[in-house]
Amino acid sequence: MANILKSFISYPETHEFPIQNLPFGIFSTKNDAAPRAGTRIGDFVVDIKAVAQAGLFDGPLLGGKAKEVFSKPTLNDFMALGRPSWREARAKLQSLLSDSNPTLRDSAQLRSAIFVGTSDAIMHLPCDIPDYTDFYAGRNHATNVGIMFRGKDNALQPNWLHLPVGYHGRSSSVVPSGTPITRPCGQRRPDATKPPVFGPSVRLDIELEMGFFVGPGSEMGSRIDINHADEHIFGVCLLNDWSARDIQNWEYVPLGPFLAKNFGTTISPWIVSLDALSEFAVEVPAQDPEVLPYLKDISGTSGTYDIKLEVDLKPAGSSKFSTVSKGSAKYLYWSFRQMLAHHSVGGCPMRPGDLLGSGTISGETSDSCGSFLEMCWNATKPLEIPSDDGSGVIKRTFLEDGDEVNLRGYCQGQGYRIGFGDCKGVILPAKP
Amino acid sequence: MANILKSFISYPETHEFPIQNLPFGIFSTKNDAAPRAGTRIGDFVVDIKAVAQAGLFDGPLLGGKAKEVFSKPTLNDFMALGRPSWREARAKLQSLLSDSNPTLRDSAQLRSAIFVGTSDAIMHLPCDIPDYTDFYAGRNHATNVGIMFRGKDNALQPNWLHLPVGYHGRSSSVVPSGTPITRPCGQRRPDATKPPVFGPSVRLDIELEMGFFVGPGSEMGSRIDINHADEHIFGVCLLNDWSARDIQNWEYVPLGPFLAKNFGTTISPWIVSLDALSEFAVEVPAQDPEVLPYLKDISGTSGTYDIKLEVDLKPAGSSKFSTVSKGSAKYLYWSFRQMLAHHSVGGCPMRPGDLLGSGTISGETSDSCGSFLEMCWNATKPLEIPSDDGSGVIKRTFLEDGDEVNLRGYCQGQGYRIGFGDCKGVILPAKP
Numbered sequence: 094m095a096n097i098l099k100s101f102i103s104y105p106e107t108h109e110f111p112i113q114n115l116p117f118g119i120f121s122t123k124n125d126a127a128p129r130a131g132t133r134i135g136d137f138v139v140d141i142k143a144v145a146q147a148g149l150f151d152g153p154l155l156g157g158k159a160k161e162v163f164s165k166p167t168l169n170d171f172m173a174l175g176r177p178s179w180r181e182a183r184a185k186l187q188s189l190l191s192d193s194n195p196t197l198r199d200s201a202q203l204r205s206a207i208f209v210g211t212s213d214a215i216m217h218l219p220c221d222i223p224d225y226t227d228f229y230a231g232r233n234h235a236t237n238v239g240i241m242f243r244g245k246d247n248a249l250q251p252n253w254l255h256l257p258v259g260y261h262g263r264s265s266s267v268v269p270s271g272t273p274i275t276r277p278c279g280q281r282r283p284d285a286t287k288p289p290v291f292g293p294s295v296r297l298d299i300e301l302e303m304g305f306f307v308g309p310g311s312e313m314g315s316r317i318d319i320n321h322a323d324e325h326i327f328g329v330c331l332l333n334d335w336s337a338r339d340i341q342n343w344e345y346v347p348l349g350p351f352l353a354k355n356f357g358t359t360i361s362p363w364i365v366s367l368d369a370l371s372e373f374a375v376e377v378p379a380q381d382p383e384v385l386p387y388l389k390d391i392s393g394t395s396g397t398y399d400i401k402l403e404v405d406l407k408p409a410g411s412s413k414f415s416t417v418s419k420g421s422a423k424y425l426y427w428s429f430r431q432m433l434a435h436h437s438v439g440g441c442p443m444r445p446g447d448l449l450g451s452g453t454i455s456g457e458t459s460d461s462c463g464s465f466l467e468m469c470w471n472a473t474k475p476l477e478i479p480s481d482d483g484s485g486v487i488k489r490t491f492l493e494d495g496d497e498v499n500l501r502g503y504c505q506g507q508g509y510r511i512g513f514g515d516c517k518g519v520i521l522p523a524k525p
Numbered sequence: 526m527a528n529i530l531k532s533f534i535s536y537p538e539t540h541e542f543p544i545q546n547l548p549f550g551i552f553s554t555k556n557d558a559a560p561r562a563g564t565r566i567g568d569f570v571v572d573i574k575a576v577a578q579a580g581l582f583d584g585p586l587l588g589g590k591a592k593e594v595f596s597k598p599t600l601n602d603f604m605a606l607g608r609p610s611w612r613e614a615r616a617k618l619q620s621l622l623s624d625s626n627p628t629l630r631d632s633a634q635l636r637s638a639i640f641v642g643t644s645d646a647i648m649h650l651p652c653d654i655p656d657y658t659d660f661y662a663g664r665n666h667a668t669n670v671g672i673m674f675r676g677k678d679n680a681l682q683p684n685w686l687h688l689p690v691g692y693h694g695r696s697s698s699v700v701p702s703g704t705p706i707t708r709p710c711g712q713r714r715p716d717a718t719k720p721p722v723f724g725p726s727v728r729l730d731i732e733l734e735m736g737f738f739v740g741p742g743s744e745m746g747s748r749i750d751i752n753h754a755d756e757h758i759f760g761v762c763l764l765n766d767w768s769a770r771d772i773q774n775w776e777y778v779p780l781g782p783f784l785a786k787n788f789g790t791t792i793s794p795w796i797v798s799l800d801a802l803s804e805f806a807v808e809v810p811a812q813d814p815e816v817l818p819y820l821k822d823i824s825g826t827s828g829t830y831d832i833k834l835e836v837d838l839k840p841a842g843s844s845k846f847s848t849v850s851k852g853s854a855k856y857l858y859w860s861f862r863q864m865l866a867h868h869s870v871g872g873c874p875m876r877p878g879d880l881l882g883s884g885t886i887s888g889e890t891s892d893s894c895g896s897f898l899e900m901c902w903n904a905t906k907p908l909e910i911p912s913d914d915g916s917g918v919i920k921r922t923f924l925e926d927g928d929e930v931n932l933r934g935y936c937q938g939q940g941y942r943i944g945f946g947d948c949k950g951v952i953l954p955a956k957p
């Protein structure tokens with residue numbers, strides 16, 4: 094811990110955005126409404142466009158490009174450049190922010206051009222998302238849902254252990270943290286002996302997921318090799334795949350979920366690089382049956398990450414968030430690499446900025462589940478949250494109007510944490 | 526037929542692109558590689574950017590905007606303007622191309638700036654497609670597939686008559702007519718007692734569909750009313766949803782088709798407006814059970830179109846296309862309006878350029894089916910196509926490498942036809 098890299102910006106040891114993190118995002122300010130690239134350190138957003146305009150990106154890959162690529166309102170062009178460029182940018186920012194580099198440290202003028210207080214920064218989506226895909230790669234989640242709806246003996250579908258099951262999502266529905274979510278209306282069929290009814294979902298749920306963004310893509314008809322997949326992964330965020338269970342249950346046969354998902358998907362605003370996460374990599378669970386060769390990761394490094402995750406709920410009328418679940422991204426059965434290799438193996442074109450969700454991540458106990466469906470076991474075991482004044486409890490099985498959910502995640506290093514920021518949304522009543 | 530609108534450009538009565546059509550598309554030429562807006566009449570592409578630059582769009586809506594909106598490499602901005610602007614543009618083009626208007630007719634200079642021979646035009650996708658959704662709105666198709674895989678008594682799933690079933694597709698995989706399609710690799714499980722195998726699909730199929738493009742979109746949390754839906758539909762194209770049946774069969778439970786679809790989806794290059802199609806509107810089939818109110822079309826006009834459709838196949842090694850199926854878009858059970866109203870009813874944001882596919886359109890007989898799966902009844906009844914020299918037959922159940930498929934569609938008016946152009950693709954062998 095003695096030699097840990099330090100910044101001239103100070104922040105506590107438990108801060109999510111130390112100099113070891115340096116995620117990428119897109120922000121704007123009141124004074125300059127043009128969305129632009131930024132990174133985050135402590136309670137500051139670092140204006141990367143301003144860093145570029147000051148001529149500080151002088152490396153071999155970005156020297157000639159930084160001004161253009163970082164003046165864009167999205168990160169797509171930067172994502173397309175590839176991992177060597179991402180590394181060059183992050184290394185340069187790390188150097189500029191370190192306590193041993195006088196460039197910013199000793200220049201009030203540069204600091205005032207480059208540092209923005211987080212309370213002045215408005216966070217946007219990090220990129221245009223050409224396509225969004227959601228997987229179903231958490232074994233505990235798939236098993237829990239399977240037990241609830243098909244019984245213990247048929248919990249996992251026959252294909253589940255052979256491939257990372259996934260479906261195409263709706264990119265237009267992806268929003269940054271803080272965007273309110275309107276309760277969706279749709280068809281549901283509460284009584285199977287009667288026709289379906291139309292109205293607001295009464296089983297509104299969350300899905301605690303990780304998302305990752307594609308950097309360089311692939312041409313139609315070609316594929317991304319699993320052992321090269323990390324070079325195509327720009328970074329990772331938190332993702333809440335809001336889900337209307339009652340709508341899903343009626344609509345999903347045989348083509349999968351549709352209106353149950355496409356009313357909103359929230360992501361945390363900062364994209365954390367695989368380089369920042371690398372020391373938290375862990376082995377994926379043993380895969381038995383053995384996977385087909387195109388899914389076999391022979392790179393020798395581990396494919397998933399021990400990111401501590403939690404679900405925080407602020408019930409309507411309450412003034413504070415309570416943690417209702419604590420888990421970890423290590424419970425994913427399929428790695429991001431496997432998801433990307435599978436997605437592209439048939440020739441599907443991938444593009445810079447594509448977002449892939451992991452699927453719900455649940456641990457092994459009811460207090461580590463990634464959905465209310467599982468935490469409350471299909472509404473049979475309500476959550477009990479102490480009321481503000483401690484005089485009673487607030488019960489929940491699914492979300493009510495006014496409830497606010499935040500997903501949190503961090504990796505615990507030696508003397509620092511790597512986090513993601515909020516992944517928050519409040520439920521607005523359905524529109525009639 | 527006496528008073529039919531005529532152009533100074535001549536073409537036969539059976540031509541797909543008379544002055545009554547005037548679809549929109551994006552093209553470029555060798556001499557000017559910048560993609561730009563065009564329409565089509567007879568064997569000419571009309572350069573709409575050049576029309577705008579000549580100052581010929583002088584109407585109240587487009588007068589101040591045409592130069593900018595038609596200089597874009599996609600139609601998205603034009604799509605976003607809304608139906609009154611689309612109508613103004615089409616009416617102006619119709620006037621400029623009519624035999625009674627001297628503006629172009631008598632100006633060799635303007636004609637040479639504006640007319641491009643179709644053999645010199647390279648067609649592109651008409652727009653960036655923010656999101657692509659595919660429905661399953663053909664009752665005969667859903668019934669045929671249901672009978673094959675679940676038996677006659679359970680052919681239609683319980684939800685099918687209550688809502689237009691759909692799933693999110695992959696917008697990156699949508700390509701213009703003429704783009705070759707590489708046979709996808711993936712997992713399939715030919716023997717249910719053994720593990721799945723990996724390799725090229727051996728059941729490569731087509732889906733004969735119509736596609737339609739969204740114009741003005743909708744905000745997250747709001748919806749598009751069915752009685753207003755036509756104002757949000759920019760126009761219609763042919764769509765081939767290439768499908769790998771063996772991959773689909775193994776992967777699709779429970780989240781729907783994924784790699785079975787995302788290797789390629791072909792569309793015809795010209796977007797035909799609802800105004801050009803309006804006189805071919807027909808009633809949707811009687812919907813029983815009665816649909817929920819949000820799907821009830823009380824506009825008083827008909828919601829689907831009698832577009833004659835055909836599937837043409839040029840088997841590998843053969844020199845000519847043979848028509849293997851003839852149907853009509855009138856067999857759709859759900860209208861485009863119903864699809865759009867359903868898609869947005871839960872608050873899913875729609876954006877200009879979104880593409881919605883109808884689902885496979887099959888008629889009532891085996892020679893009017895929209896997929897080889899149905900035409901050949903799950904590979905039990907091979908198609909027999911006369912060989913070039915007439916000495917034998919070529920048999921097909923699914924597509925082989927080198928096979929080329931073209932979808933064709935037209936409406937037959939009084940003295941003219943409204944068509945769509947080719948929707949063509951040739952199958953390349955899988956990449957190892």
Ligand SMILES: [Ca+2]
Binds near residue numbers: 224264655656657696
């Ligand atoms: Ca897309």
Ligand SMILES: [Ca+2]
Binds near residue numbers: 223696
């Ligand atoms: Ca999309």
Ligand SMILES: [Mg+2]
Binds near residue numbers: 228334450
């Ligand atoms: Mg999910």
Ligand SMILES: [Mg+2]
Binds near residue numbers: 660732734882884885
């Ligand atoms: Mg289809």
Ligand code: NI
Binds near residue numbers: 749750
């Ligand atoms: Ni409207």
